[in-house]
Amino acid sequence: MFGYAGKILFIDLTSRVVRTEPTEKYAADFLGGRGIATKIAYDLIPAEANAFDPENALIMMTGPLTGAAPSSSRIDIVSLSPVTNLLGGSSAGGDFGAVLKFAGYDGIVITGKAEKPMGIRIIDDEVTFHDAEHCWEYDVYDTVDCIKRLGREDVQVACIGKAGANLVKTAGISFSKRNLAARGGLGAVMGSKNLKAIAVAGTKGVKVRDTKRLMETNLEIERRMLESPAFKKYENWHANISLSLLKARRPYFGDYEEEFWEEAEEAAKNAKKFFEEMATLRPNSCFACPLRCWAWVEYKGEEAPMVACQGTFPAIIFILKIKDPELAWKVYLRLQREGLDIMGTAAVIAYASRVGLVRLGSEEILSLIDEIVNREGPGNVLAEGIKRASEHFGVPAVYVKGGMESWSSDVRPFRGVSLAGAVSESGSISRAIHGFPASSYYTKPEKARKVAKEVAGDESAAEPTSYRGKAKLVAYFEDEHIIADSLGVCDTPMLSIPLELWAEALSAATGMEFTPEKLHFYAGKIRTLERMFNVRRGVDREKDTLSERLFRSVIRSGPWAGVGIDREKFEEMKLEYYRLRGWGENGIPAEETLERYDLEW
Amino acid sequence: MPYLIVHEEGCIGCHTCEMVCSLSHEGVINPDLSRIHVLGYKGEKFPVMCLQCEDAPCELVCPMGAIHMQNGVRMVDDEKCIRCKMCTLVCPVGGVLYDYINNKMIRCDLCGGDPQCAKYCPMNVIEVVPDDAVPEARKRGVRVLYGEAD
Numbered sequence: 001m002f003g004y005a006g007k008i009l010f011i012d013l014t015s016r017v018v019r020t021e022p023t024e025k026y027a028a029d030f031l032g033g034r035g036i037a038t039k040i041a042y043d044l045i046p047a048e049a050n051a052f053d054p055e056n057a058l059i060m061m062t063g064p065l066t067g068a069a070p071s072s073s074r075i076d077i078v079s080l081s082p083v084t085n086l087l088g089g090s091s092a093g094g095d096f097g098a099v100l101k102f103a104g105y106d107g108i109v110i111t112g113k114a115e116k117p118m119g120i121r122i123i124d125d126e127v128t129f130h131d132a133e134h135c136w137e138y139d140v141y142d143t144v145d146c147i148k149r150l151g152r153e154d155v156q157v158a159c160i161g162k163a164g165a166n167l168v169k170t171a172g173i174s175f176s177k178r179n180l181a182a183r184g185g186l187g188a189v190m191g192s193k194n195l196k197a198i199a200v201a202g203t204k205g206v207k208v209r210d211t212k213r214l215m216e217t218n219l220e221i222e223r224r225m226l227e228s229p230a231f232k233k234y235e236n237w238h239a240n241i242s243l244s245l246l247k248a249r250r251p252y253f254g255d256y257e258e259e260f261w262e263e264a265e266e267a268a269k270n271a272k273k274f275f276e277e278m279a280t281l282r283p284n285s286c287f288a289c290p291l292r293c294w295a296w297v298e299y300k301g302e303e304a305p306m307v308a309c310q311g312t313f314p315a316i317i318f319i320l321k322i323k324d325p326e327l328a329w330k331v332y333l334r335l336q337r338e339g340l341d342i343m344g345t346a347a348v349i350a351y352a353s354r355v356g357l358v359r360l361g362s363e364e365i366l367s368l369i370d371e372i373v374n375r376e377g378p379g380n381v382l383a384e385g386i387k388r389a390s391e392h393f394g395v396p397a398v399y400v401k402g403g404m405e406s407w408s409s410d411v412r413p414f415r416g417v418s419l420a421g422a423v424s425e426s427g428s429i430s431r432a433i434h435g436f437p438a439s440s441y442y443t444k445p446e447k448a449r450k451v452a453k454e455v456a457g458d459e460s461a462a463e464p465t466s467y468r469g470k471a472k473l474v475a476y477f478e479d480e481h482i483i484a485d486s487l488g489v490c491d492t493p494m495l496s497i498p499l500e501l502w503a504e505a506l507s508a509a510t511g512m513e514f515t516p517e518k519l520h521f522y523a524g525k526i527r528t529l530e531r532m533f534n535v536r537r538g539v540d541r542e543k544d545t546l547s548e549r550l551f552r553s554v555i556r557s558g559p560w561a562g563v564g565i566d567r568e569k570f571e572e573m574k575l576e577y578y579r580l581r582g583w584g585e586n587g588i589p590a591e592e593t594l595e596r597y598d599l600e601w
Numbered sequence: 602m603p604y605l606i607v608h609e610e611g612c613i614g615c616h617t618c619e620m621v622c623s624l625s626h627e628g629v630i631n632p633d634l635s636r637i638h639v640l641g642y643k644g645e646k647f648p649v650m651c652l653q654c655e656d657a658p659c660e661l662v663c664p665m666g667a668i669h670m671q672n673g674v675r676m677v678d679d680e681k682c683i684r685c686k687m688c689t690l691v692c693p694v695g696g697v698l699y700d701y702i703n704n705k706m707i708r709c710d711l712c713g714g715d716p717q718c719a720k721y722c723p724m725n726v727i728e729v730v731p732d733d734a735v736p737e738a739r740k741r742g743v744r745v746l747y748g749e750a751d
Binding site for chain 2: 067068070095098102203204205206207208211214215218219222225226282283284285286287288289290292295296298303305
């Protein structure tokens, strides 16, 4: 096969049986990455299984462009999420995905449960199991170092820290030391399978159909990236992102407080100072990506790679209300080392402050993180995620669909975000919303209006608090994300380059011809299959919702004073979204939609 | 023939050079078959490739006399080469490589004068300089390390 590595590796940990299946079986119907992973999840995971059952499958899939085009390094991870007990998905960049393909595999499917802690090593055709009992409680950094010392230095590692081993439900899967498939508690799924780490090295490479055409397309994509005004900004992105988010009016503070945090700007300015004057940064990139959105950050003898993303430093300073960047850095190190989802864990800690377990902005946060990781005292309850913690303490919390911790942007004023939080397959808003015009409405208003006009046919759809056109925007950007996740392209750069070029690169690499329309058709199909997975588990219109507290909460001060969510209009948005998707009024895919996409229950 | 000068302080470790090098030479994407390699130590990255040395150790050590300079590029004669890989051992920069798939020695051939790695490098870290400008470019590298010369 061209573009694809050609095989998918199936590993059953209970029986230690390793086998492969040709990717060809799935590629024509489900593209790759998220698409194929969803199909395998639909086929393998029984409707009555729970996330920590051996029957659950952990599926890591690369796309046909992973490692073959600029900014294409992604690997998509799909499994039954322990947070929502619905389909969970998250993706990560880095080098793991590309190297997995060079080893000859498009993806890894892990089923069963190992008897004892175990690691897997994949060097081309050689798949070996290794005892991991001694390193079961290592954090991510120690695990990666330990594995690299065992043999080949050049392996890429996917692993969990102590949090994943202790089944903490905000644990993600770390890819080497920097990239994290954060959302949905997939690290806990890996922990429940007694799987500590997967190490991969590959020497086979990937064949492509038309070398010249692919190289020309890649050069054109790269040229557009380098020429865009945003490219220069990436250099200082760590320093500027917090202020920029604040300007876009996106963060929420503490446990979804209704009062604006007056010191937010000071905190963001401190963060800017931290990255500009106090710490040293060495910009780096994932495989084949020119954007350098992450950097090795060094401060006072401690160092860590950090992605300049709203889910890392900004989430820490805003959600945990930390003004002192040194403390924020310590919190970052702790969360990163344990492989915890920063957005999710920060939301849980903020909730803990509501029930009096911790003071936000103080050093107490550090010890609470340790308690969560080790499941000690109240940490044992908090490790179960925000929804179960709120049931335990009897104090209502804020979460989106199924109990997933909300995104780092405030859900209340952003109608599109609230809709995505309710209808998306796992409540994982970050799989739907990048590029959303409302996000840049206060920073780049003209561009936001233009995008809204193009997609929803109405400029006013760009306004965050307007309900109009939001369903269309959510459906459209969900599709774009599904295409990105399925091809293995990173969603941020993908959205700024015309889809025609990605379709061209895909055609050149695989030898099959693709157009933007065809890719959108695939996206609709994959989205419907995701929905079928959840419908099989009892999801319907009623379950597509946010936590009760969000509907009662009205913001009292700051730029969003007086804003809350109107339940009736929210329901209308949902209905419109179902209609656009071809799902019935109850949110269940209609017969003709299934026929159109050639899907079966 | 031009020469390649690497300004490694600007390298972001994206491995795009490895991708295009293996693509353009072998038609596959495989960093192991790339003539340029980005070595990394934490945040620091060092792209290395054949530097077309004057008194090349690889040429001197070759028992078969298979390595020789041709139009400013050092080439390996596949017919003469016995794949003893001595050249990979003596190369001080790791610029000589063994292609274990096609069983031959590979190294940077400057893409016949249009180096693809330099063309695709997003950070312009790989500079193509005419051969008479090499001494000056190398001196610039020394100045980065040790400061301005007297």
